């Protein structure tokens with residue numbers, strides 16, 4: 621990929637996080653205001669979207685970044701660990717909601733949200749370094765800041 625194309629591709633990658641933010645907000649609403657059934661349905665869609673996004677990062681974007689330098693490869697290693705943690709927490713959330721335990725589900729979601737925000741900040745730093753520009757809107761994307 622040429623440099624200009626690479627920059628554009630990384631911006632597209634960053635914009636994909638807006639959709640995740642929107643689904644996280646929807647799940648927060650379902651979890652806090654709806655019942656376990658509604659929350660489970662919302663979690664299924666969120667989990668599927670997370671998985672598609674993580675797969676794209678791991679198969680397409682991360683290998684490009686890793687190939688740039690050993691330092692970049694190290695940063696990617698750290699964010700990959702974040703994917704593993706988030707995947708596990710999504711599974712745990714599904715288990716709590718399956719059991720109808722909304723209290724555990726809400727607590728588990730708070731923990732997930734903290735880690736997800738941290739993960740996004742790590743990826744934002746990488747995108748910022750690669751594109752040489754701040755992610756759009758200073759990192760606040762459309763549909764971000766879900767109600768916790």
Ligand SMILES: [Fe+2]
Pocket residue numbers: 637673677743
């Ligand atoms: Fe991401």
Ligand SMILES: [Fe+2]
Pocket residue numbers: 674677699703739743
């Ligand atoms: Fe990620």
